[in-house]
Amino acid sequence: MISFNEFTMQEGSPIYQQILLYIKRGVIAGTIEDGDELPSRRVLSALLGVNPNTVQKAYRLLEEEKLIESLQGSKSTMVLTVEKVAEIREELLEADAKGAVLKLKQMGVSKEEAIALINKYWENGTVAEPGE
Amino acid sequence: MISFNEFTMQEGSPIYQQILLYIKRGVIAGTIEDGDELPSRRVLSALLGVNPNTVQKAYRLLEEEKLIESLQGSKSTMVLTVEKVAEIREELLEADAKGAVLKLKQMGVSKEEAIALINKYWENGTVAEPGE
Amino acid sequence: MISFNEFTMQEGSPIYQQILLYIKRGVIAGTIEDGDELPSRRVLSALLGVNPNTVQKAYRLLEEEKLIESLQGSKSTMVLTVEKVAEIREELLEADAKGAVLKLKQMGVSKEEAIALINKYWENGTVAEPGE
């Protein structure tokens, strides 16, 4: 079962997209694998404190991208191939890294300062580290 | 006059906020200084290919934050003090760096890989360049 | 549910203000009371043949004046106290009466003629009726 313990809500972007990105990042990280089960719409909406329809929309989009399959009994499971994972990795990792670089460069930060910042925030980030 | 030559449109976040952030990042970088003139609503909207009203919204918010001053019939100019710049720096630099770290960690990237990515994309600019 | 059957569109003043004033006048008249439901944005905009956003603006201003309460997904309802009604009465009745007197005097109408005009148009409703 995919855990949403590390999920942190950000305001300013659609919730259903945050859910999508969270899952895609998990896929890239390898913490979410082919066959993994997702929480039911009802359970996840309760967990995140959002409307079931919002979760439903995220799941629907995941289905349209053929990343999940909805089975009977309201269970959904991940459907991943090596190619899909590579695709997502390409899509997200590159975008995020380039985005960060762009922002930092715009602010006049040097490459050395940027690396120092990464070091600084890497350990005391905002996400709870799973304890192991 | 503040130049928007390096402005790159991103999808997924409100345009007026992108304009806002672009300006704030310029302030942090020091490329935008007290007294600098902003392009008029019409000029900038034509440049970015968006509606004048969208630009106006960004300018209005900047004015509410007292970062610019607008008078009817004349140009809008930046009103910056050392304190304001420091504030913005604190607000943005931390948010961007933390955000990047958060995303990369979620994707299972190690700190060393993250720094390698920064190095890789630092010089390549904003346009995707396949295979170095 | 507040009815907009008697609403008559006037040109030359912002639509959202006309809606605002229509509701305030209803409050003064006593035909709109505490707890009354307003038509939804969509319903009213369709009824008046204007954009939903225009209605929304009127509702937003009413909310800023704490005359209505709006919650997502549910109807908007009037929140009226005796004091608020008295305030609005003071504000509007005086303004309208003074405005009418001002205009008529500017046109060189005598007080007696003005009263005659009031009498003449009082029963004839809002539509021009030639004759008599």
Added chain:
Amino acid sequence: MISFNEFTMQEGSPIYQQILLYIKRGVIAGTIEDGDELPSRRVLSALLGVNPNTVQKAYRLLEEEKLIESLQGSKSTMVLTVEKVAEIREELLEADAKGAVLKLKQMGVSKEEAIALINKYWENGTVAEPGE
């Protein structure tokens, strides 16, 4: 020369229209007659504290309605016929009286109360009475 002493600026409606209405009401009142001279654009804009272009726009519209004629030396004079005056009278007097009646009725005011209000505000209105 037409005097603008009694002119009172109202916010919420375009200034050039207020000027137009002021003149039309004067025509109905008979205080503005055929051949009367209007102040120059420059003088009137200074008198009212508005931009010369705004006055220019009002004058242009009056010209389009053939109510004034612009002569050399930047002088403009009223061009009125009995028919035009009757037209304007019909247009304005009726609109204002009906508008006032409509508003007051909407507020639940009885005809008797309305007449009382007219009496009340007739003498102590907002316009300075020319002293003679």
Added chain:
DNA sequence: GTGGTCTAGACCACC
């Protein structure tokens, strides 16, 4: 030419 406001339509999150 400048900035400010009004109207408009599409999309989002929520019930």
Added chain:
DNA sequence: GTGGTCTAGACCACG
């Protein structure tokens, strides 16, 4: 279905 926000285009007052 509900209200809230973003983008868009036209018009206004002003220099």
